[in-house]
Amino acid sequence: MAASTHPDVRALARSLDGDGDVRPLEPGDPAGSIDGVPASVVARPTSVAGVSAVLRESHGQGLVTVARGAGTALAWGAPPEQVDMILDTTGLDRLIEHEAGDLVVVAEAGLPLQSLQSEVGRAGQELVADIPPGRLAAGSTVGGTLATAPSGPRRLQRLALRDLVLGTTVVLADGTVATSGGKVVKNVAGYDLAKLVTGSFGTLGVIVRAAFRLHPVQPARAVVQRAGPMADVAALARRIVASQLAPAAVEIDRPADSDEATVAVLLEGTAEAVRHRAEEAAALLDGELTSPPSWWGHLPGGNVLAKATTTLTGVTELLSAARDAEQRYGAGVAIRGSAAGVLHAGITASSADGVAAVVARLRTAAPSPREGTVTVLQAPSEMRADLDPWGPVAGLDLMRGIKNRLDPGRTLAPGRFVGGI
Template identity: 70%
Template sequence: MADLQRFGDVLRQHGGEVREAGPGDAVDGVPATAVARPASAEGVAAVLREATAQGLVTVPRGAGTALDWGAPPERVDLILDTTGLDRLVEHGAGDLVVVAEAGLPVTALSETVGRAAQELVVDLPPGRLAGGSTVGGLLSTGASGPRRLQRGAVRDLVLGATVVLADGTRASSGGKVVKNVAGYDLAKLLTGAYGTLGVVVRVAFRLHPARPDRAFVTGSGPLADVAARARDVVASQLAPAAVELDRAAGSDVAEVAVLLEGTADAVGQRAAAAAALLGGRVQAGPPPWWAELPGVSTGSTRRGSTGGSVETREVTLAKATATLTGVTGLLAAARDAEQRYDAGIAVRGTAAGVLHVAVTGSPDATALAIGHLRAAAPGPREGTVTVLRASREVREVLDAWGPVGGIDLMRAIKHQLDPGRNLAPGRFVGGI
């Protein structure tokens, strides 16, 4: 049990607040006992130092838009709310660099740098942006959107980070200058680690100039044909900013959308060439599904012919990767798994091989379908399928992570940075 009086004394010295956890203070269904909201990096360090001294498990939380991604923690004694760290520390417009605290909403950061005709190219799902997704949450989940094809994933945009370890030690890596490459490893380790290695308090990102004009090209057709045409666009000299595929559950066809960015004349010429490659058409705006996660909901109930409830069909969200040529096989595997296991499988993401998959079905059907997809993406080099969000019933019959390379090294890093397993134990692969 957390000693709230002790935490209150600690935070009075550094700013912030602590309270008992309420009904909404849970991490993927695991309830917390207390919530601390420090207002500075020093406050985060003091809170973690005290929590570790009390033998507590701490889980960091930003806006909570992806708090049910990953795996449920073993327990939650203390939620460390980072939204009190919400400053934009520095915007070096001339260097295309921004430094922000972990609790700053991504939308607020984007609005600030946008006034200088710059952008942080991450393309989070609209639902997460609307929910106030923070800089720390962006880093901890490692989420990247359509334009990762040309500009890179989140970890490629991180120049440096400051993190507080479980014992209260502050550590930094990288810097705020693009050419500074020292110490990148820690910042990259934190990306996608779900808060299991340390609590991010500050991040420096590489920005890009905002391109003034854009056009979209869309097309559709049979799965293999669309995947092949999309692959041709990716490999072409057209320099697309993004090439996205969307395959609705139960469908034998897919849609492809290509984003071209630049200046008006050049965009128009490239869009016409892309339309010729795709056999598609040019349009000013994106398709409705652009940057959205496929089929995300809390679950649905299928009803029998008499109207009675038959079974609950949960929606499980997974991330699937494949080689550029392996995307065709992944789409075919999704259709085959639907027919074999009575599941619905929607697939959406970049044609270069980073996609999200929404599987709708019973827990057993979902496990079988995920296994079928993993056979089409059989390992870290050829591709992987990892579960981001699932019900407890699905997790009981399914290994959420699948084959993972370098697990012993990951465990060694966790032990070195958090030997007492005080930070979000169980949230990451292999129970890390």
């Protein structure tokens, strides 16, 4: 990577030809850095052609570029090695197409997800992307949501966001406009680009447009809860997941420093069907019908946020590992997420060594990438130096090969993803 620290701002502006704007950044500008790494210039194109043109010019200048939407998850992942230009995608804020009869929506990357949900909601539909409520309220965009691939409660039944993406349009580091999947014209041979860029933290290309599969909003819902000892709650949650009740979500919440946990089951459908299934779930859990708990859909608190994946049966071990880490290292470890094995850990520790020890203990709950992973999404800068945010990763050589193919000069968000990609 041979990146310039003195961008030619005029040339960048000329490349847009009025299709957006470019401005230099002053030191200390609150909008002028990515996770603490300062940039020199910010470009805000207002069309796909503008993104292509300004990336072509920045690539020619050897600039390192990081895309930014609403900035609600800029501290997730690792900080970029370097930033010369921030590419602000909020100028791409159009809802291109909504085919209600086909349950399909096409939107530009800078459109706030809340705006998309409001639009399709008029037709009684929704994109099942249960991002944290704080991010949604802060304007999290379509592109930012795809780039960070958050996981919410209803992933259990409706699958992950990457499974709802029909196609994407992505601008590569050199300005090439590439497309993949449905609702697009030209595919990139050999790659399912829509799947690749989901969760890639902007390291493979700048997402500019995406098509999604929608779901009808269900007319009725009910929640059943049960609290108790951690192992008992995990076992009951497994029974619900494996049952014929077809729950929309089965969430577990285990507060820090507690030997107890709560399971909450969401059931959706027609009013009569939901009523019957809720009664069966309450009987199975020996629980009660309630309103959604206050913690539903929220990330657990703590100064470090980690994402943990495990097998259905491995959830019990993860909860046990969290309690053991607290007792060994004097930390707080709250666990919350899907009983099917995609959860988050909120870690509160007083030192970098304490955080590293807790993360290492949690990783023993899933001793191989096939059995699960623990990824540190967010941590204070003073705790990052000696912390491996990713842990063991399967297929790392393949990932590096894809990065080298799509961004050989490493000018798109270098270092933000696993293995320094």
